[in-house]
Amino acid sequence: MTERERLIQLLVTLVLDGVITEEVAEQILDAYDKDGTLPLGWVLPLPLDEAIPLNLVDLVNEAVQDFFTTLRVSPDAAEDDFIRIVTNLAEQLGRGTITLSQWHSEMVNELIIYLAEQAQTGAQRVMTEDELDGLYNATLFQLLYLTRFADMIATGRQSSAQVESRSILYAGEGRAQWYEKNGATNAMFGWVVDYIAVDDKNTCGPCANAEANGPYLPNDASAPLPGRICRGRGYCRCVRLLRYDPEVYTRLSGLTA
Numbered sequence: 001m002t003e004r005e006r007l008i009q010l011l012v013t014l015v016l017d018g019v020i021t022e023e024v025a026e027q028i029l030d031a032y033d034k035d036g037t038l039p040l041g042w043v044l045p046l047p048l049d050e051a052i053p054l055n056l057v058d059l060v061n062e063a064v065q066d067f068f069t070t071l072r073v074s075p076d077a078a079e080d081d082f083i084r085i086v087t088n089l090a091e092q093l094g095r096g097t098i099t100l101s102q103w104h105s106e107m108v109n110e111l112i113i114y115l116a117e118q119a120q121t122g123a124q125r126v127m128t129e130d131e132l133d134g135l136y137n138a139t140l141f142q143l144l145y146l147t148r149f150a151d152m153i154a155t156g157r158q159s160s161a162q163v164e165s166r167s168i169l170y171a172g173e174g175r176a177q178w179y180e181k182n183g184a185t186n187a188m189f190g191w192v193v194d195y196i197a198v199d200d201k202n203t204c205g206p207c208a209n210a211e212a213n214g215p216y217l218p219n220d221a222s223a224p225l226p227g228r229i230c231r232g233r234g235y236c237r238c239v240r241l242l243r244y245d246p247e248v249y250t251r252l253s254g255l256t257a
């Protein structure tokens with residue numbers, strides 16, 4: 001991908017997102033074609049085929065295999081590690097010790113590994129094809145969000161503090177992956193899960209509702225997941241706890257009339 005193609009890729013995204021008009025995009029491209037300059041404060045983002053790796057399925061599968069033998073009782077340790085890493089990357093980008101392209105490709109790697117780590121350590125067994133597909137799709141979505149995010153940084157529209165706090169939001173989907181896969185593993189007769197809203201119940205409505213509407217069957221695909229439904233995303237510390245309650249289980253699974 002040439003530099004010019006990367007610029008066009010960025011301009012198209014910005015026009016589609018309504019950040020700039022088509023007219024402004026054309027002016028920017030004209031200026032670039034004349035003397036190779038970009039607007040003040042702009043840098044070129046990572047080429048799309050690196051932002052969304054072509055071999056993403058393989059990368060996700062390899063990352064999953066790396067965690068087959070890792071046992072974790074909660075998603076917290078991996079989440080804390082991920083937040084530490086992305087905070088550090090945001091700081092390096094802010095200081096200018098790494099370029100936007102370097103930052104973006106590191107974020108791509110970290111996200112693939114982190115989501116696979118959470119899904120696999122939550123599952124504690126070999127995941128099914130459907131679960132691997134779900135993880136792949138979740139990873140793809142996060143990488144697409146990341147591409148939009150990088151485009152905003154490329155045009156100087158994000159401060160260092162914004163880059164840091166927005167990077168942390170990506171941790172939330174990993175938390176959801178852990179609880180989702182762990183729930184499926186623990187789908188046994190008599191077991192239900194309670195959603196425990198640890199976050200501020202006055203400010204996070206979705207989490208408070210999730211707690212009030214429980215309990216749920218552990219493998220209920222429509223049940224709320226911490227980090228995904230929470231407004232705090234990566235800041236969410238809500239949990240789902242397994243509880244043995246055959247009576248509630250029977251009612252939830254519709255085994256009684």
Ligand SMILES: [Zn+2]
Pocket residue numbers: 197198199204207226227230231232236237238
């Ligand atoms: Zn929450």
